[in-house]
Amino acid sequence: MSEAQRPDQRDLGVAVTVDDIRRLTGAATPHFAQQIRNRVARLIDGLPAQHPARLVGEAEVRRLTALGTSGEVRGGTAQPGMPGLPSTALPKG
Template sequence: MSEAERPDRRAQGTAVSIDDIRELTGAATPHFAQQVRNRVAKLIAPLPADSTARRFGEAEIVRLTELARSGEVRGTAAQDGMPGMPSTAIPR
């Protein structure tokens, strides 16, 4: 995944919407969370501090940062006699 953004989304005078941010972040996986986070940061950088899209983007940046650090939780508890899968998270 590239950190490049669609040119039309970054064009002068184009309003950034919450849907634009959701389009970027909706299907983010731990593997790509940092790249997506950087794309969102570049997208919202020119927005004013009181922008709804900027506040949403900042919240998504926090979520993506945590996703990149902790991985995702999936599956069920280990079956009898089977050890659980180790965490992908870096011990803190």
């Protein structure tokens, strides 16, 4: 997956919208969260501090950062006689 988010739009000066951010982040999975986070950060870079797309984008960057490091929980409770699967989260501490 490329980290470039529609560079053709950025070159033409097309305004970034909240919907652009939501389309990009809506189906994010832990596996691709860091790449999508980078794409969002690049997309909102240069927008004014109070721009709606920047505010949503910054919130999504935080969510995607967390999702990429601790977002996958493997399975539920273990079956009798089987050990549970560990989370992909980094150990705390």
